[in-house]
Amino acid sequence: ETIDLKDPSLLATKAFIAGKWEDAEGSATFEVRNPATGRVLAQVPQMGAAETRRAIEAANAAWGAWRAQPAKARAAVLRKWYDLMLANADDLAAIMTAEQGKPLAEAKGEIQYAASFLEWFGEEAKRVYGDTIPSPTADKRLVVVKEPVGVCAAITPWNFPAAMITRKVGPALAAGCPIVVKPAEATPLSALALAVLAERAGVPAGVLSVVTGDPKAIGAEMTSNALVRKLSFTGSTGVGRLLMSQCAATVKKLSLELGGNAPFIVFDDADLDAAVAGAIASKYRNSGQTCVCANRFYVHEKVYDAFAAKLQAAVEQQLKVGRGTEPGVTQGPLINEAALLKVETHIADAVSKGARVAIGGKRHALGHNFFEPTILTGVTSAMQIAKEETFGPVAPLFKFAGDDEVVRLANDTEFGLAAYFYSRDIGRVWRVAEALEYGMVGINTGLISNEVAPFGGVKQSGLGREGSHYGIDEYVVVKYLCMGI
Numbered sequence: 001e002t003i004d005l006k007d008p009s010l011l012a013t014k015a016f017i018a019g020k021w022e023d024a025e026g027s028a029t030f031e032v033r034n035p036a037t038g039r040v041l042a043q044v045p046q047m048g049a050a051e052t053r054r055a056i057e058a059a060n061a062a063w064g065a066w067r068a069q070p071a072k073a074r075a076a077v078l079r080k081w082y083d084l085m086l087a088n089a090d091d092l093a094a095i096m097t098a099e100q101g102k103p104l105a106e107a108k109g110e111i112q113y114a115a116s117f118l119e120w121f122g123e124e125a126k127r128v129y130g131d132t133i134p135s136p137t138a139d140k141r142l143v144v145v146k147e148p149v150g151v152c153a154a155i156t157p158w159n160f161p162a163a164m165i166t167r168k169v170g171p172a173l174a175a176g177c178p179i180v181v182k183p184a185e186a187t188p189l190s191a192l193a194l195a196v197l198a199e200r201a202g203v204p205a206g207v208l209s210v211v212t213g214d215p216k217a218i219g220a221e222m223t224s225n226a227l228v229r230k231l232s233f234t235g236s237t238g239v240g241r242l243l244m245s246q247c248a249a250t251v252k253k254l255s256l257e258l259g260g261n262a263p264f265i266v267f268d269d270a271d272l273d274a275a276v277a278g279a280i281a282s283k284y285r286n287s288g289q290t291c292v293c294a295n296r297f298y299v300h301e302k303v304y305d306a307f308a309a310k311l312q313a314a315v316e317q318q319l320k321v322g323r324g325t326e327p328g329v330t331q332g333p334l335i336n337e338a339a340l341l342k343v344e345t346h347i348a349d350a351v352s353k354g355a356r357v358a359i360g361g362k363r364h365a366l367g368h369n370f371f372e373p374t375i376l377t378g379v380t381s382a383m384q385i386a387k388e389e390t391f392g393p394v395a396p397l398f399k400f401a402g403d404d405e406v407v408r409l410a411n412d413t414e415f416g417l418a419a420y421f422y423s424r425d426i427g428r429v430w431r432v433a434e435a436l437e438y439g440m441v442g443i444n445t446g447l448i449s450n451e452v453a454p455f456g457g458v459k460q461s462g463l464g465r466e467g468s469h470y471g472i473d474e475y476v477v478v479k480y481l482c483m484g485i
């Protein structure tokens with residue numbers, strides 16, 4: 001299957017190592033498929049430990065010259081890369097929709113969001129300030145400087161094939177670090193297209209490499225190689241735990257952005273129409289495949305039926321399932337068969353324990369990986385869907401009566417990424433915002449992500465923050481200089 005591009009050279013199908021476009025040793029490849037059609041889009045190199053090691057060694061060799069450039073010069077490269085992303089946004093979106101499935105408009109939105117991290121961190125590069133500390137004794141002067149941590153490695157997921165890369169590469173390059181990226185197997189083409197533009201923007205050879213292929217082999221090399229000082233991972237909690245343990249042997253600095261199980265609470269004083277709009281945006285964006293998607297809707301008993309009816313009407317009127325390239329489509333396919341099976345399992349489990357399917361509930365007539373947007377009512381804590389992230393277009397509606405009760409239910413999970421709630425009572429807004437054990441809380445909104453705000457979780461949703469001025473801290477180390485005078 002071909003992807004129609006204005007600039008066909010953006011469709012790179014070799015990996016990018018040390019400034020060269022390369023095949024795997026032995027020329028092994030793997031297939032990239034369109035989840036909306038099942039057809040093969042491209043073959044990309046199936047690389048492993050040896051190629052990863054070369055990329056890491058090249059990064060280490062390139063580090064000195066890159067960190068020696070003034071921040072302003074690194075910022076100029078990031079700005080150029082940002083400009084190139086925007087200039088090529090249509091092609092980048094077309095590549096993303098082809099391999100990931102999200103609607104074109106959403107893909108284009110992601111390209112802009114992804115590019116914004118390059119712009120933002122280029123600007124922040126100039127503001128990696130240190131400190132002077134008043135000395136407790138007269139004979140010393142104390143100074144703190146911040147330095148790039150060193151060679152970084154990044155492992156990224158398929159749900160945001162561009163933004164999860166720039167959110168790591170942007171601050172790494174800004175701080176003066178080289179980085180080796182392993183994109184998800186499902187979406188390497190977006191990553192490679194970004195590398196094409198990085199090369200054009202003047203990112204020096206070795207400062208950015210993109211290695212495609214075997215996750216276990218590449219991950220094992222990234223986590224065991226002592227030259228790698230930092231690993232940044234976005235993906236499932238299970239893989240995050242594994243990578244964290246693998247990094248223990250060489251004590252790497254870590255950023256982990258893992259799973260969520262976001263509660264979305266609708267209090268009885270909420271603006272219901274606003275809550276419905278927020279629910280649609282938070283739940284069904286990317287067909288429910290984001291780690292900050294609302295996963296559990298807690299609706300106050302007084303407004304439960306009204307909210308359920310309004311949400312159902314909105315789903316019926318506003319959501320259209322189809323290929324992402326078709327105009328008006330809001331719901332693309334899920335990424336693969338495993339994703340469909342998980343959604344089906346959660347629905348079947350809920351229904352077997354008494355939940356009712358208000359709308360949807362099954363695979364879509366379009367076939368392939370398409371699933372109907374679904375609402376479940378009468379959902380309880382005993383159901384699987386209350387505990388696990390569904391990562392699909394299913395809105396389960398739980399009923400609650402009291403503030404303390406709902407906060408307890410919302411916090412009753414090992415995850416702590418995003419939470420949302422709707423209320424107009426200012427006292428309740430503060431109390432609930434403070435009581436929710438989450439890294440991010442959306443209050444009267446279902447959309448919270450942008451490049452200037454700190455994205456990240458607590459508990460088993462991860463470590464560290466991405467985006468914002470905090471995001472660059474993950475790529476620097478503090479050095480203390482103590483001067484006797």
Ligand code: ADP
Pocket residue numbers: 155156157158182183184185215216218219220234235236237239240242243
């Ligand atoms: P998902 O379930 O959303 O695919 P994963 O955590 O499996 O989430 O995938 C996120 C990223 O982690 C992908 O790039 C994937 O290839 C990678 N990955 C999966 N397993 C491993 C592993 N054992 N070691 C290193 N990377 C892995």
